[in-house]
Amino acid sequence: MSAVVSDVGTRTAVEATGLVKVYGKGDTAVHALAGVTVAFEAGRFTAIMGPSGSGKSTLMHCLAGLDDVDGGQVRVGGTEITGLGDKDLTKLRRDRVGFVFQSFNLLPTLTAEQNILLGLELAGRKPDREWFDTIVEVLGLRDRLKHKPTELSGGQQQRVACARALVARPDVVFADEPTGNLDSRSGAEVLDFLRMSVRKLGQTVIMVTHDPVAASYADRVVLLADGHLAGDITAPTADSVLAALKNLGA
Template sequence: MSIDVTPAPATGPAAAVPAVRAAGLHKVYGRGETEVRALDGVDVTFASGAFTAIMGASGSGKSTLLHLLAGLDSATAGSVFLGETELTRLDDTALTLLRRERVGFVFQAFNLLPMFTAEQNIVLPLELAGADVDRAWFDTLVETLALRERLTHRPSELSGGQQQRVAIARALLTRPDVVFADEPTGNLDSRTGAEVLAFLRRSVRELGQTVVMVTHDPAAAAYADRVVLLADGRVAGEITDPTPESVLTGLEALRGADVVAQAAGGRH
């Protein structure tokens, strides 16, 4: 376990072409007195085949960063790269196609269509793309996520954990370059949340998936290989081989630094 207050660059083969990368990323909402600077010059790299958590206080910019990395929102300035593709230069049509083919997204609220069965929800992205379903891969996901007996059930007939597992299967079915997860356990009890996190970790270890997750929970972040810490829209440090205790320590250090900065500002 190590805690580092400055982000370390990726090394080895993944450093050449990381799974996703942000360079000089800025995001500003509003203008004038209502202006909010959600991201303020973010430079961060996410290696392929790794599980990374993004953490920070409320308003630190973590969800904004995730949405920009996934192509769900546009940057005010700076660049986002998915592999060698610069998302921030794509038009809406190309961006929609890229999200469909190369990005998976897991939402806190599941985002399943209520009129469809679990199986229909899982295969929906491929059907929208007019692509064939790889039934062997589908079966692997269904078995791994223990959904075989629930495929004909609609979301209202599933528990929260089952709904989230359906959402994860949907995100993984297209074999995306990166799966982005925004508070994926936020609506789940601790036991079910642990099961979901364990599968995300397995998808990295056993299936070679790349996962980038936003969470506020130190226990959830401890499932990751690395935690990126944000504060005031900037990368404030990272934690490698995180544990719940090291994550708490890192977050407390950020809060302490913020208090010192505010006190210093008040003396001027």
């Protein structure tokens, strides 16, 4: 199995500088992000948290190139994405970014293996079978590859979604409330797998969550409030995250 990359903790995977995002105009304008500057190190699991309306989902969407920004810059793997056109953005998201969403977004007519490999197939890329086998083993999916989504539990479906996000060896995986539709046991399994992908496969994961227990699986928690950075917790615990959120009025 692959070892964690040697420059973990020294290389920046994703970086935002002076990020501004405004919804609406004039008196009704809402500054979802008001000049956010933050960097995410490669090979680490970072959670983004904050009260409702703090801008955490907006930040993730801007970092991933899913939303346009109104000011500032975003760099993914050393590439500035804020100036890219639609075609180049689509290529970057396809080749260098992985996504895990609250809803699993699996195609019901395809098997687990076909769902995992679909993005590579659409991109005209052949999978690295050794890497595929490593991911499948780490995620415990070997005996589920021929099953369709309706034949899988929610936790198994989310593991398939995790494998799909990892199989292209992206610079970063963005996870948006990945345990939101799961029971506590299945949610813990998915969080274990995300953490394992960082520690054993050298992956970089950035997760938005509202759950202090989910955030405790991360190496670091970035706190937002009212579109501004409001704190940074290293080696978080559920209690330390909960206390920080209470201080923010969450």
